[in-house]
Amino acid sequence: MIGILRPSTGNTGSVERSLQRLGIPASIVETPQEISTLDGLIFPGAGAALSAMEDLRKRGLFDVLRSFRKPFLGLCLGMQLLFDFSEEGPTDCLGIIRGKVVSLPETVLRPHMGWNKLSSGDYAYFVHSFICVPVDSRVVTMTVRHGMDIVAGVRNKNFFGLQWHPEKSGFAGDRFLISFAQLCK
DSSP: OEEEEOOSSSOHHHHHHHHHHTTOOEEEEOSHHHHTTOSEEEEOOOSOHHHHHHHHHHTTOHHHHHTOOSOEEEETHHHHTTEEEETTTTEEOOOSEEEEEEEOOTTSOSSEEEEEEBTTSOEEEEEESEEEEESSGGGEEEEEESSSEEEEEEEETTEEEESSOGGGSHHHHHHHHHHHHHHTO
8 A cells, every 4th residue: 555644734635636546545644653554655745844844753754754665755845855954944854865955046937837848758747946956966867947957856765756746747647656656566
């Protein structure tokens, strides 16, 4: 079973509906005990890094997420929280991927919102004002051009992250979610 982590804010419902539409078994999870029984975990994101990290610590999820050894997918804010530090807040994050999260520069339109072409050639839907800057570029799995190259996907061991929203990205998003579900078997 894939779990969808219910953060204090976020797009949990749209991720759940997308998985249901694709026939992928999933359930909403909130506690360390529920997470321990999963085959994979999706951390959807919308909101602010500081309040999200405070919520994770308050619910005893910080160490549980850091030590998760099955496929883990962070979406948007969920991806950003995989990094060491975010300027938003500012706040210390999960520290799973070395690097930081910074505000989009004033030289580009922000928030970055709408459909953009990924380095893979697929189009995906974005809504964000902060970007990930990994220390090691080898964790980058895809980028997007929005006045500058932006990290759109990362992977470190069993941890995957997407800056874009697969649940809102049509065929490309469906294909990614199906691939993730296959990893969780």
